[in-house]
Amino acid sequence: MGHGLIDRLAAAGRPIVAVDIRELDAGVRAKCRSAYVGDICDPGLLERLHAQYEVGEIFHLAALLSTRGEFAPETAHQVNVGGTLNLLKLAAEQARSHGQGVKFMFPSSIAAYGMPTLADKRANRLVHEDRFLHPHTMYGINKLAGEELGRYYQDHYRKLAQDRMPRPIDFRSIRFPGIISSDTVPSGGTSDYGPEMIHAVAQGEAYECFVRPDTRIPFMTMPEAIDALLRLSAAPKERLTRTVYNVAAFSPTASDFERLVRGAYPGAQVTFVPDLGRQAIVDSWPEECDDLAARRDWDWSPTYTFESAFGQYLMPKVRARYATA
Numbered sequence: 001m002g003h004g005l006i007d008r009l010a011a012a013g014r015p016i017v018a019v020d021i022r023e024l025d026a027g028v029r030a031k032c033r034s035a036y037v038g039d040i041c042d043p044g045l046l047e048r049l050h051a052q053y054e055v056g057e058i059f060h061l062a063a064l065l066s067t068r069g070e071f072a073p074e075t076a077h078q079v080n081v082g083g084t085l086n087l088l089k090l091a092a093e094q095a096r097s098h099g100q101g102v103k104f105m106f107p108s109s110i111a112a113y114g115m116p117t118l119a120d121k122r123a124n125r126l127v128h129e130d131r132f133l134h135p136h137t138m139y140g141i142n143k144l145a146g147e148e149l150g151r152y153y154q155d156h157y158r159k160l161a162q163d164r165m166p167r168p169i170d171f172r173s174i175r176f177p178g179i180i181s182s183d184t185v186p187s188g189g190t191s192d193y194g195p196e197m198i199h200a201v202a203q204g205e206a207y208e209c210f211v212r213p214d215t216r217i218p219f220m221t222m223p224e225a226i227d228a229l230l231r232l233s234a235a236p237k238e239r240l241t242r243t244v245y246n247v248a249a250f251s252p253t254a255s256d257f258e259r260l261v262r263g264a265y266p267g268a269q270v271t272f273v274p275d276l277g278r279q280a281i282v283d284s285w286p287e288e289c290d291d292l293a294a295r296r297d298w299d300w301s302p303t304y305t306f307e308s309a310f311g312q313y314l315m316p317k318v319r320a321r322y323a324t325a
């Protein structure tokens with residue numbers, strides 16, 4: 001998401017300071033005023049940033065995703081919660097030093113939800129922001145913690161301090177569904193079967209899908225996700241009735257992915273070999289999210305249906321990508 005977001009922010013003429021754990025590609029780096037290789041868990045790095053820049057807005061995209069987090073839960077907590085806390089503190093210190101609130105954009109996830117059983121998931125198709133908030137994964141727990149910490153820094157930070165600055169942070173968060181990009185294949189997530197299937201088949205590889213064909217969770221395309229983030233960021237604060245919003249585009253089953261992939265690549269070799277652990281994670285995520293508040297408060301609406309996402313965005317771009325690779 002970072003690369004696409006940098007494209008959009010740079011095109012709008014915004015000066016960007018990027019921080020990534022890996023060196024950015026030269027093309028992406030060229031769009032930034034500066035780019036740092038570093039870890040958000042390193043307080044020294046954040047102190048340097050605080051000393052050197054006047055920050056107006058932070059897009060905090062760094063996290064270990066849900067599958068990786070189950071192999072290293074404590075590390076996931078350190079990065080996902082510890083890193084978030086460090087950045088919230090940076091934002092609050094920035095606000096204090098230049099006397100103005102800092103906007104803090106936090107992508108959360110459908111992983112914040114935890115449907116107790118598959119029967120509950122099927123009986124409660126459309127899930128509102130305030131329901132089923134008992135996630136089954138460390139990643140989901142970390143995202144919920146990030147949402148709550150953001151709300152705390154915005155509304156209650158240093159509540160008892162004499163020299164307290166009211167509202168140092170303007171915190172805004174979106175619970176994203178699985179995201180599908182034509183450019184990158186995610187790693188370490190549990191919604192990865194969708195994008196993995198598309199990219200594998202487009203390269204002529206067989207794909208073994210790790211969830212059952214009837215598995216259904218929400219997805220959206222990467223351009224829509226970036227658009228949502230920018231749209232929420234640009235919304236007048238007085239219209240916002242919550243700090244955390246669902247957004248929704250389409251909710252295909254894994255067999256819907258197979259059907260469209262086969263339509264585009266008739267020789268596709270896709271099989272379903274469920275991994276029980278990863279299946280249980282996806283079964284704990286809702287089938288659909290109720291995005292009424294986002295539609296009402298900041299005019300959210302998706303660009304694509306599942307079919308048009310394939311036909312108009314994914315297939316043309318993925319074909320072009322592997323034709324020239």
Ligand code: SER
Pocket residue numbers: 065066067108109110111139176177178179188189190191192
């Ligand atoms: N895509 C994420 C994952 O699979 C969920 O937000 O972990």
